[in-house]
Amino acid sequence: xxxxxxxxxxxxxxxxxxxxxxxxxxxxxxxxxxxxxxxxxxxxxxxxxxxxxxxxxxxxxxxxxxxxxxxxxxxxxxxxxxxxxxxxxxxxxxxxxxxxxxxxxxxxxxxxxxxxxxxxxxxxxxxxxxxxxxxxxxxxxxxxxxxxxxxxxxxxxxxxxxxxxxxxxxxxxxxxxxxxxxxxxxxxxxxxxxxxxxxxxxxxxxxxxxxxxxxxxxxxxxxxxxxxxxxxxxxxxxxxxxxxxxxxxxxxxxxxxxxxxxxxxxxxxxxxxxxxxxxxxxxxxxxxxxxxxxxxxxxxxxxxxxxxx
Ligand SMILES: C[S@@+](CC[C@H](N)C(=O)[O-])C[C@H]1O[C@@H](n2cnc3c(N)ncnc32)[C@H](O)[C@@H]1O
Numbered sequence: 001x002x003x004x005x006x007x008x009x010x011x012x013x014x015x016x017x018x019x020x021x022x023x024x025x026x027x028x029x030x031x032x033x034x035x036x037x038x039x040x041x042x043x044x045x046x047x048x049x050x051x052x053x054x055x056x057x058x059x060x061x062x063x064x065x066x067x068x069x070x071x072x073x074x075x076x077x078x079x080x081x082x083x084x085x086x087x088x089x090x091x092x093x094x095x096x097x098x099x100x101x102x103x104x105x106x107x108x109x110x111x112x113x114x115x116x117x118x119x120x121x122x123x124x125x126x127x128x129x130x131x132x133x134x135x136x137x138x139x140x141x142x143x144x145x146x147x148x149x150x151x152x153x154x155x156x157x158x159x160x161x162x163x164x165x166x167x168x169x170x171x172x173x174x175x176x177x178x179x180x181x182x183x184x185x186x187x188x189x190x191x192x193x194x195x196x197x198x199x200x201x202x203x204x205x206x207x208x209x210x211x212x213x214x215x216x217x218x219x220x221x222x223x224x225x226x227x228x229x230x231x232x233x234x235x236x237x238x239x240x241x242x243x244x245x246x247x248x249x250x251x252x253x254x255x256x257x258x259x260x261x262x263x264x265x266x267x268x269x270x271x272x273x274x275x276x277x278x279x280x281x282x283x284x285x286x287x288x289x290x291x292x293x294x295x296x297x298x299x300x301x302x303x304x305x306x307x308x309x
Contacts, residue, residue: 033045039090040087040088040089040090041086041087041088041089041090042086042090042113042114043086043087048087051083051087053271054269054270054271054272055271055272055274056080056271056273056274056298057274057276058079058080059276059277060079060080061077061079063078064078064111064134064138064142065107065134065137065138065142068102068130068133068137069102069103069104069130069131069134071102071126072101072102072127072130074101074170074173075101075104076101076105076108076170076239078104078107078108078111079108079111080104080108081104081105081107081168082108082109082111082112083108084108084166084168084237084298085105085108085109085112085116085118085166085168086112086113088165088166088168088234088235088237089116089165090165091116092116093116093117093165093166094116094117094118094163094164094165094166095109095116095117095118095119095164095166095167095168096118096119096120096121096159096164096166096168096169096226096229096230097120097121097167097168097169097170098121098152098155098156098167098169098222098225098226099121099122099152099170099171099172100120100121100122100127100128100131100147100169101122101127101131102127102130102131102134103120103127103130103131103134103145103147104170105118105120105168105169105170106118106120106131106145106147107134107142108168109145110142110144110145111142115143117145118145119145119146119148119159120145120146120147120148121147121148121149121150121152121155121156122147122148122149123149123150123152123200123202123204123205124149124200124202124205125149126200128149131147132144151204152222152225153218153221153222153225156222156225156226156228157225159225159229160229161228161229162228162229162230162231163229163231164229164230164231164234165230165234166234166235166236166237167226167229167230167235167236167237168236168237169236169237169238169239170238170239170240171206171219171222171238171240171256172205172206172207172215173207173240173241173242173243173252174207174212174215174243174245174250174252175207175208175209175210175211175212175214176207176208206218206219206222212250216255216256219256219259220259220260220262220263223236223259223260223262223263223264223265224263224264226263227263227264227303230303231303232303232305232306233302233303233304234302235268235300235301235302236260236265236300236301236302236303237298237299237300238260238298238299238301239273239298240252240253240256240296240297240299241293241297242293242297243293244283244290244291244293249291253270253297253299256299257270257299257301260301261301264303264304265301265302265303265304266302266304267299267300267301268300268301268302269300270297270298270299270300271297271298271300272295272297272298273295273296273297273298274294274295275295275296276294278292278294
């Protein structure tokens with residue numbers, strides 16, 4: 001029987017065993033050995049299992065052009081992106097990041113083992129320039145990946161159907177308010193300023209959407225294009241930080257997962273990425289509970305083999 005093992009379907013031989021045995025086929029479980037039926041990635045069983053934990057507590061070093069890239073307040077550690085790319089693609093896999101910023105995903109793809117191709121799309125030319133600067137200053141240490149400047153909703157229309165093995169992205173997290181709960185309110189407390197005000201003036205910037213529902217509508221439009229360009233059975237990982245706006249906690253992760261499902265993806269899980277170094281700010285103190293959000297969600301979705309009704 002020709003079985004394509006992409007992670008959900010246990011190996012054909014496993015159905016005869018108990019659940020415990022089904023999970024542990026001793027031979028391919030060793031480091032460096034890939035299961036012959038594994039078409040998803042290059043990992044051994046041991047590495048595969050380790051990745052499936054739902055909480056990530058890793059602190060990543062400041063490296064790979066970090067000082068230049070940190071001009072973008074939401075830049076992602078290339079090593080985090082490498083981890084995701086190495087799980088969700090095999091050698092030769094093609095990755096797309098429609099909200100590429102200063103290139104965390106592109107650099108993550110370039111340092112993957114072996115390196116993967118990654119196409120980035122970014123609206124703000126300033127962030128694309130910083131990415132190119134990091135690559136030039138790296139003088140060949142980090143292989144270059146292509147970065148297109150434009151609105152991803154427009155740019156993705158030029159891409160072929162079923163042409164990518166993974167979408168790995170970190171979109172704007174919500175509509176950005178001109179004033180946050182702390183802007184200017186506590187002049188003596190610099191640590192009440194938020195780090196996430198990195199928005200361009202462009203109307204095409206999803207963070208400048210007219211309201212939260214409009215932001216979600218635009219994201220659903222992006223997800224529909226992502227589903228079209230992604231190969232069947234392949235994954236999309238979306239990193240998102242929930243927020244607290246106008247006195248309410250907004251579960252952006254849940255809302256985006258629902259919109260991705262409406263666009264034809266199957267929700268598969270999430271990883272909580274705990275950011276241990278988050279600075280604690282006395283937002284509600286001493287009157288009310290206001291969270292210091294010290295985690296991000298990595299939402300994992302899959303394009304089904306057949307279009308869903
Ligand atoms: C959270 S940041 C991504 C950061 C990126 N992961 C990195 O490592 O630098 C989201 C990015 O989406 C971009 N963006 C917003 N609207 C966009 C659109 N319509 N098309 C393409 N990019 C857009 C923003 O300029 C911003 O850089």
